[in-house]
Amino acid sequence: MDAVVKTLSIKHMQQTVEKPKPVVRPSREEAEAAVRTLIAWAGDDPSREGLLDTPKRVVKAYDEFFQGYQSNGTDVLDKVFEEVAGYDDMVLVRDIPFSSHCEHHMVPFVGSAHVAYYPSEGVVGLSKLARVVDVFAKRLQTQETMTAQIVDAIDEALHPRGIAVLIDAEHMCMSMRGVQKQGASTITTRFTGVFRDDPAEQARFMTMLQGYRAR
Ligand SMILES: [Zn+2]
Known part of the structure; x- marks a missing residue:
């Protein structure tokens, strides 16, 4: 006991x-x-x-x-590459699958994260953006907190001109218990810098998420 x-x-x-x-x-x-x-x-x-x-x-x-408690997000993003031939346009990693656990019921929520930024001082390895999602997903979480934490970690490591994060997930605490709504998806977003200040940049991010699928 x-x-x-x-x-x-x-x-x-x-x-x-x-x-x-x-x-x-x-x-x-x-x-x-x-x-x-x-x-x-x-x-x-x-x-x-x-x-x-x-x-x-x-x-x-x-x-x-819950292995995300062993890392703090910024240590994953510690290697910044500055030699990118002047590339300063949007970097978008789309459809990063993740699984997490809601901190209210300790049941899973699963979905995809989409992470974009405009480089200013350099870029990080693309897989590192996926890893930073995992660092925060592998904890007891709310989707809102996780969205904010991913943005903050990228901001701290890269100081980019703007960050956009969109997370789309299904929460088992909504589908298996409570209101029992299977298939309902929850979307959270956070925009900083140019994404926050310029609606056209937000629109471009959303278009790139939904539009180009030639692969
Ligand atoms: Zn829950």
Whole structure:
């Protein structure tokens, strides 16, 4: 019982802020005990054969689901390339798939992120933009916070002339429980710099997202 209470209070402390505060993690054994408690809460017997190794697997899966706490976003974007032959037009990485967990119900939300920026001091490797999405997705999240955090990390690392991020996701807490609306998608956007100040730039971003699909 002790272990369960401890685990819950630690999760409560894990707020989704820009830089996660270091928290005292429970031991792996304590985390597995908490999973056994939840299995019993669901109404099943944690000691039956099929469920014996489940706590171990769940805790291991958590290592993967929440590995974003091991990184802060800007460290992923630390290598900036300045030699781009004067390229200063929009860089857009579209359809970056991600899976995250909502911080209110701890169930998945899955979707795509689209990330664009106008370089000023240099560019980052394209895969790094996808990785920065993962750093923030692999935490307990709200889609709104995640959108803002991706923008802030790119801004801090690159100081570009503008950033546009659009996230489109389906939340299992809306489709599997509560209002049970399957297929409803939630879209969040954040624009900075030229994207915020010039509606034509926002329109161009949206056109590039939807338009050119010759591939
Ligand atoms: Zn939720």
